[in-house]
Amino acid sequence: MDTLWLKPEEISVAARLLREGQLVAFPTETVYGLGANAWSEEAVAGIFLAKGRPQDNPLIVHIAGRAQVETLAADIPPEAEKLMERFWPGPLTLLFPKKAEVPELVCAGLETVAIRQPAHPLALELIRQAGVPLAAPSANLSGRPSPTCAEHVWEDLAGRIAAILDGGPVGVGVESTVVDLLGPEPMILRPGGITREELEEVLGRPVLLDPALLGAEERPRSPGMKYRHYAPAAPLEVLDGPERELIWQTILQEATPDTGLLLSEEGAAYLAGRCPGQFLVLAPLNQPEKAAQRLYSALRTMDKAGVKRILAEAWPRQGLGLALMNRMEKAAGGQCRRVEVQQYE
Ligand code: TXA
Ligand code: MG
DSSP states (O other), rough: OOOOOEEEEHHHHHHHHHTTOOOEEEEESSSSSEEEETHHHHHHHHHHHHHOOOTSSEEEEEEESSSHHHHBBBBHHHHHHHHHHHHSSEEEEEEBBBTTTTHHHHHHHTTTEEEEEEOOOHHHHHHHHHTTTOOOOOOOOOOOOOOSSSSHHHHHHTTSSSSEEEOOOOOSSSSOOOEOOOOOEEEEEEESOOOHHHHHHSSOOOOOEGGGTTOOOOSSGGGGGOOOSSSSSSEEEEEEOOOHHHHHHHHHHHOOOEEEEEEHHHHHHHTTTOOOSSEEEEETOOOOHHHHHHHHHHHHHHHHOOOOEEEEEEOOOSHHHHHHHHHHHHHHOOOOEEEEOOOOO
């Protein structure tokens, strides 16, 4: 299949393709999505095929306005109203009990449907012109880092989808926060663009993290979180520990010329001139939002540079740092490596 590369002014072509049941990648404020008409089981099946996505991983349905929620959700909890009011359009996905008409494939057989209203003007206009909600996962091949520009989508999906709507690089750089309000306590199933702190402020009560996110053996409530995800080709290790300098020292000891180094500005300054390896600087340590914006692109750059191994510095897990660390740990295949001075008695 020839994949069309569409400019923003060709948005009506993208909308028509979607109405015809085809797949179109489009920009959102978080990452590029791969959209299909959410009401069409056949169109949605195409998404799983194009991405090589496991069928037990449900999709997020993207809507253009609050009124569309009622067509998909059987019930809207009061706390969902509050969060929609404050954070939509934006990088927040909420779970609702699904209406029977929502195709099973969208929800991977679950009783809930995940919905979000993206903040990107092209995404909103595309959903409006298509006239239907769009089921859309990130527009990468399954297992690869999510795309933060149209070129990344092209690398992964050219020849497999009808079109890419190019809206330039995205803003947030990591995916939306997935929140479940249907249990006794609000719970984050996937950290993302809206922080835990922001959610707690609006809800006025603690928001839990799915225990599976904290490395527990448990089965994650968000099926997608169980896969090794966002992964570059070279094995990646994230170094964490109570002392920053010890992390940098460890990198200094272990790096070789074909090691990729994913660093903070502070780390790069410490290591410059005395550490081999290919440096990639994300941001200053107190700007996790900037690091998040660059992470996926950095992982793809590492692949192209052909590094044999990647060492990454851990970031404080506050604000967007929680989502950033979650994605880095996923890319590492699960966990961080702790570096600590052993305390002997
Ligand atoms: O920012 C985003 O959310 C991007 C853009 C394109 O909107 N989309 C995205 O979709 O990240 P995807 O498919 O890559 O990730 C969707 C996540 C997966 O972890 C999936 O398991 C979870 O949401 N999810 C979807 N429906 C769910 C449901 N009913 N219950 C629990 N988790 C669900
Ligand atoms: Mg994804």
